[in-house]
């Protein structure tokens with residue numbers, strides 16, 4: 183595994199519609215491994231392939247309940263609304279309020295090329311949406327809004343959830359991380375990636 187450079191807003195590769203992965207081979211598995219290592223090192227909760235300059239449809243997410251690796255992910259269900267502050271490893275020093283679905287279902291291929299279907303609620307749903315947006319060249323700044331009072335209240339709820347989740351991820355870090363995350367140690371996390 184190796185750390186990769188995270189590219190920054192302004193780089194045209196962040197605005198590309200990424201190509202589907204035709205075959206989940208060792209090349210893609212290495213990409214996923216490197217993306218996870220890079221995400222953990224940067225203290226992010228997600229990372230999309232275009233953020234490391236690879237315009238292919240692959241993302242990794244870990245909001246505290248383990249690592250998700252998605253190849254060719256598709257949002258097949260979404261419902262409800264939630265609002266909260268987002269940030270991005272490719273958009274340093276910025277954050278913004280974004281409305282996302284409260285619950286989503288993602289279908290994708292796993293690192294073996296097998297189809298998977300994952301339901302997510304709360305902050306994990308936000309992370310999935312944020313990363314999948316990257317695959318279509320969309321950044322959270324494109325979706326940022328001026329929040330209403332109700333949306334600010336939702337955002338406070340989100341902050342509580344994040345504090346709880348990140349506490350769990352810190353506690354989990356000293357043990358071997360799931361699915362072969364060998365050399366990663368997590369300290370503190372605050373950016374969606």
Ligand code: NI
Pocket residue numbers: 269270271272312316374375
């Ligand atoms: Ni991002």
